[in-house]
Amino acid sequence: MHKVESYVVGIDLGGTKIAAALFDSNGTLVNREQMETSGARTAEEVVERMIGMIRSVSEGRLLTGVGLASPGAVNSRDGIVINGTNLPEWDNVPLKQWMEAALKVEVQVVNDANAAAWGEYVRGAGKGSENMVYVTFSTGIGAGIVMDGKLILGTESFAGELGHNIIDPSGSLCSCGRYGCWEVFASGTAIRDTALKLMENRATLLSELANANGGKLTAQHVFEAMKLNDPVAIEVIDRAIQYMALGLANVVHTFNPDRIVIGGGVSKAGDLLFPALREKTEELVMTPYRGTYRIVSAGLKDNVGLIGAAALFHTFEAE
Numbered sequence: 001m002h003k004v005e006s007y008v009v010g011i012d013l014g015g016t017k018i019a020a021a022l023f024d025s026n027g028t029l030v031n032r033e034q035m036e037t038s039g040a041r042t043a044e045e046v047v048e049r050m051i052g053m054i055r056s057v058s059e060g061r062l063l064t065g066v067g068l069a070s071p072g073a074v075n076s077r078d079g080i081v082i083n084g085t086n087l088p089e090w091d092n093v094p095l096k097q098w099m100e101a102a103l104k105v106e107v108q109v110v111n112d113a114n115a116a117a118w119g120e121y122v123r124g125a126g127k128g129s130e131n132m133v134y135v136t137f138s139t140g141i142g143a144g145i146v147m148d149g150k151l152i153l154g155t156e157s158f159a160g161e162l163g164h165n166i167i168d169p170s171g172s173l174c175s176c177g178r179y180g181c182w183e184v185f186a187s188g189t190a191i192r193d194t195a196l197k198l199m200e201n202r203a204t205l206l207s208e209l210a211n212a213n214g215g216k217l218t219a220q221h222v223f224e225a226m227k228l229n230d231p232v233a234i235e236v237i238d239r240a241i242q243y244m245a246l247g248l249a250n251v252v253h254t255f256n257p258d259r260i261v262i263g264g265g266v267s268k269a270g271d272l273l274f275p276a277l278r279e280k281t282e283e284l285v286m287t288p289y290r291g292t293y294r295i296v297s298a299g300l301k302d303n304v305g306l307i308g309a310a311a312l313f314h315t316f317e318a319e
């Protein structure tokens with residue numbers, strides 16, 4: 001039987017770049033474009049740029065919808081970006097309304113961590129799961145929750161800000177203005193900052209690695225030095241894994257997931273991270289929860305936000 005192909009565009013709006021891609025109903029990426037966000041100062045200019053990209057990647061094809069992943073706090077019901085982290089001058093931007101008026105097609109807007117969670121659930125490492133929590137450890141900690149096959153957004157669609165769960169009120173100041181959030185202990189930034197502190201008065205390979213990178217240390221360097229048995233790096237990663245596991249144990253108790261998908265730059269550490277993280281989390285969860293969930297590495301790479309945003313319309317079940 002002849003079936004009319006249905007196309008969806010996914011957009012990943014970031015602080016530094018905008019990516020747009022056209023997907024067919026099998027979830028095959030047909031076309032992709034990327035542009036710098038910088039240069040476009042106002043929200044209107046960014047929206048204009050995105051509309052141009054949507055028209056360009058779709059090459060005249062009729063669209064079923066446009067899914068958009070945006071940083072910051074997003075009201076998905078109305079498609080409003082309340083405030084865009086990394087997008088200065090973004091305040092209550094009615095993205096859905098503006099874009100629907102220009103494109104004459106339905107637009108859905110979600111926070112980028114939720115889009116990534118949905119992407120992993122539909123096409124990545126969460127496939128086949130029923131209750132999945134996605135956690136990304138990078139500059140901060142982002143998360144998205146899928147329960148009974150549904151993306152959980154909450155009343156104002158702010159659900160899933162697990163990185164700002166306070167795990168120790170005596171901890172350091174977080175970007176959110178409060179103290180001791182999970183992300184000040186367990187993000188990539190936390191790994192770097194702890195390493196920088198310990199480097200001040202101890203000999204470590206980290207100094208060489210930072211110098212070779214123009215004096216800039218990253219969490220990646222700390223894993224590299226750990227691989228070479230550097231005691232400072234080992235100490236930093238041990239501490240980070242302890243805190244990552246602590247937060248994941250809270251996730252297990254709160255959501256009782258069958259799978260936890262770990263994304264973000266830190267997840268690239270692979271075997272330097274996962275075996276220890278699984279072991280520590282199992283130690284920290286209450287007995288009945290042991291063995292009820294798996295902790296796995298994310299399956300999708302740079303296109304995860306695009307795929308997740310597009311999958312708000314298609315679940316790509318044909319795949």
Ligand SMILES: [Zn+2]
Binds near residue numbers: 163164174175177181
């Ligand atoms: Zn915070």
